[in-house]
Amino acid sequence: MKKPDCDAKLKQLNTRPLGSWKEASPVSDITIRNQTELKHYEAVLNGEVVAFAEYRPLEGAVMFAHTEVNESIEGKGIGSALIRQALDETRAAGKWVIPMCPFVVGFIQRHPEYVEAVNPQHRRIFGI
Template sequence: MTSEPQVVNNEAERRYELRSGDEVLGFAEYRPAGEALMFSHTEIDPAHEGKGFGSRLVRGALDDVRAQGRGVVPMCPFVASFIREHREYVDLVPPGQRGVVGL
């Protein structure tokens, strides 16, 4: 039996991972950018696409970033699109970056 997928910050790899037990279903790579994290790439294992895991991963990552009191620079098109569709996360993007990603 597989466990419910969980979002984990793998700081050593500089990425948030969506994990089910020991299996990585997908990840969102980031790098520090001052007081923010710049998200550069998000990927879901092709065997798990179409199940809403990308949104679950990004939501969990953004919630964790918020809990840390940090901001987000969404250079990854998927993360930027997620934030455009879920306006409750726009405040995480520094005002000077919002126009760059269409917010």
């Protein structure tokens, strides 16, 4: 069951009009930022949040709990760009990644260069 704030974010994300998103080259035109007060990374395209990845900071690790991408632009690489930056920043901070979100698990499975970001004792749990 999703948390109420996540449901509200998802509803807002998926009901926004496309506007110029169709004309934009999403991956090259996005800005990804870590909203630490909201505990999520977000991808912004043309001034609108089009994707987010929620996380929970822990001692020595960051748990990635949930990722959403506006359904009208799924498959454009925005979710992957979002997770790539989040994982890169987590590794740069010297913290382990705990990929509770299936999208993050799938990303790591498709990009073996990120496997070492997951604690070796936890990799089997996530099928990594």
